[in-house]
Amino acid sequence: MTINASPVSFAEGGGSGPCLGCLVRAHGVCDCLDATDLKIAADLSRRVVYPAGAALALEGLGAPQVHNVRSGVARLARSMPDGRRQIIGFALPGDFIGLSAANPPGCAIEAVTDMTACVFSKHAFEAMAVQRPHLLLRLHHLAGTELHAVQDQLLLLGRRTASEKLASFLLHMHRRWRRIAATEAESQFVPLPMGRRDIADYLGLTVETVSRTFTRFARSSLVGLVPNGAHLLAADDLQRLASGGSPRASGHGADT
Amino acid sequence: MTINASPVSFAEGGGSGPCLGCLVRAHGVCDCLDATDLKIAADLSRRVVYPAGAALALEGLGAPQVHNVRSGVARLARSMPDGRRQIIGFALPGDFIGLSAANPPGCAIEAVTDMTACVFSKHAFEAMAVQRPHLLLRLHHLAGTELHAVQDQLLLLGRRTASEKLASFLLHMHRRWRRIAATEAESQFVPLPMGRRDIADYLGLTVETVSRTFTRFARSSLVGLVPNGAHLLAADDLQRLASGGSPRASGHGADT
DNA sequence: CGACTGCTTGAAGTAGATCAAGACGTGTGG
């Protein structure tokens, strides 16, 4: 039950500048740093490898560290004493966890897949940030984006039906992945490395409902299901569904 | 139907320093400003009176202004094309709307009661902020708090039952009001100036369910209902209810 | 005083939860 994998860390600061070759730099906070500052950041951070299931931070304790995801996917979750869990968000490559992002006093952070991240001491990172208006502004901007995203999530959780939730989720993830992997910009494929349980806890549903809704989507040829992902076969129909375009009448002819 | 009340604005900058006497200053962003900066802020802002129902900002358009609530209550809401609405939050006296708070690209902002606010041009306010580390830090801190609050709301909307939602809401509002009106620190009274509809849209429920749940609480002597408010008669029971204390007592230790 | 609007209460309906098997891998060990 409890996956107790321990992270493998290896300091890599001071090398020939690991950040310069960072594949996700353009999408993250580090984009606004010049070569000099990148060097400083590299010295301040350590590259850490987390196996799937590892905990980067425990719920309740404010993490003393901030993370910059290089590869893999993490989930931020908050849960209730009786086990009910709400996933606050998924952190994809390039995402920054801990400051602007979500984790003020306590959100559990766990690796969904094997992942690598740049880890800074929160304190040191903040100290660096206050010196650099560029970076501070970037963080402020990220906080705004974050806030907006989480508001959408409020609307989704409070007012959308199961189908609308799942459709929104697929489109949302598709957009996020596409931003990262510009190579396959045209691809209608959405990687879904997280399990059904995670999706359910993200959308405020049960696994069964998620599974059933996926099946219904597949039967209506809205999506093609494959292990760890989905192909969006009718993105515009999904879009209409997501925004409540066809309220209440979801049956696309394919009944029984 | 459409309440089209227009705000009454009157510039008051430059007077004998209206901010110094501001009753909510200690709770808001302005707390970190000294007399000189307060004067500058006063010159930058105008005091505006909004009647209940007035719109401070429309959904979809990024508001070009930021608001500092002096008195009264506002609601931030986002809604779907078919009318379903989710209230993102309520702004109480001392709350700051627009920057750290919620309103990046578009949340409708409406006055729940008659209210007064200090209104800044977003641009001018930001310009002032970047010059003042104190203020910027305060805003950053506020953004963190905001983010944390909204995460709680995600958990509430996604995983809590109607009773748990309402109990949480009452306790949450009680805490917030108490922080403002230090005078009545001991009071178990919670002002609820917003209507049932607003509460329902905040909690992801219907008016009927909110009303029924209130009635049930009142019958169980958990709360005493009065117009525009409630007395918390058994705050600890409510607290237990809010955190999911009641379901399946004891139970065999299923987890490790 | 009657129209309006917001709150409450009741009865009926339903989306999604819960309970309960099966199907499908996937890894382990013989």
Added chain:
DNA sequence: CCACACGTCTTGATCTACTTCAAGCAGTCG
């Protein structure tokens, strides 16, 4: 290689918490 256990995903049957529909009721305001 198979046999077995284990976890995730799917599917079906039933149940229920909340919604929807439909009145009543109490302030409020012209």
